């Protein structure tokens with residue numbers, strides 16, 4: 001059994017994690033390049049936490065310019081077992097209103113300009129993305145939200161667009177018509193990479209706007225998003241603090257195997273693997289090094 005270490009990735013407007021004790025910051029280097037910022041290590045209650053602001057402090061990085069592989073590799077490298085991502089998002093449903101937290105359970109990837117896998121020529125792997133989030137982690141976030149009386153819904157589909165421009169009216173209507181619930185620019189490839197790195201993952205999507213489809217609401221802009229994020233920043237901090245305070249000391253095995261995702265995924269025979277790629281995969285593939293089907 002592994003000690004549970006909870007990673008938190010902060011999104012737009014969330015550049016630190018209040019309430020941490022024994023705080024220490026460290027720049028972690030990875031074979032995939034530079035993570036978005038230094039990692040912040042600390043504790044809440046007895047739980048070890050590691051925080052990373054996805055866009056970097058000062059919001060330097062655009063959604064397409066984030067090095068998602070470096071971020072996930074860095075978190076894996078320091079032992080993160082469970083990862084909670086916080087994201088601002090637009091809503092395609094009147095009942096999903098600004099300020100509400102959606103614990104999404106499905107994703108649609110509409111990005112086209114990002115490195116979305118650790119694997120490739122020299123070490124081919126195909127992980128399952130049928131159920132992208134870790135149910136026990138989602139249940140713990142929902143419990144924390146209930147305990148803190150934070151308005152939330154469990155379940156929903158997040159469509160990830162490339163950006164950085166927001167959607168056109170026609171695109172917004174298309175996503176709404178397709179039955180998607182919320183939209184953002186950053187969950188992909190974060191979710192896929194967390195799965196490849198065998199980290200249990202969940203997204204807390206904070207609704208900030210109605211994108212541009214709603215006849216009674218203004219079209220989304222940055223000012224509106226940041227206004228809602230600022231208004232809810234204390235709520236995010238309270239939710240995460242409760243989650244961490246109540247988190248079990250040992251990582252709970254994931255019922256859908258998100259923490260063992262590589263067991264049935266790697267195709268390239270051990271003696272056909274590219275040593276250079278294997279060296280870069282030292283953290284991601286650490287648990288299954290040398291194993292395979294062929």
Ligand SMILES: CSC[C@H]1O[C@H](OP(=O)(O)O)[C@H](O)[C@@H]1O
Pocket residue numbers: 010011012054055063086087088089184185186187221222225226
């Ligand atoms: C600030 S508006 C658009 C920006 O906000 C969301 O960021 P994050 O998911 O990191 O909270 C969205 O995905 C865009 O990056």
Ligand SMILES: Nc1ncnc2[nH]cnc12
Pocket residue numbers: 088089090091161166167183184185208209210211212220225
């Ligand atoms: N409407 C929207 N579209 C894409 N990303 C967002 N982040 C917050 N609101 C958004």
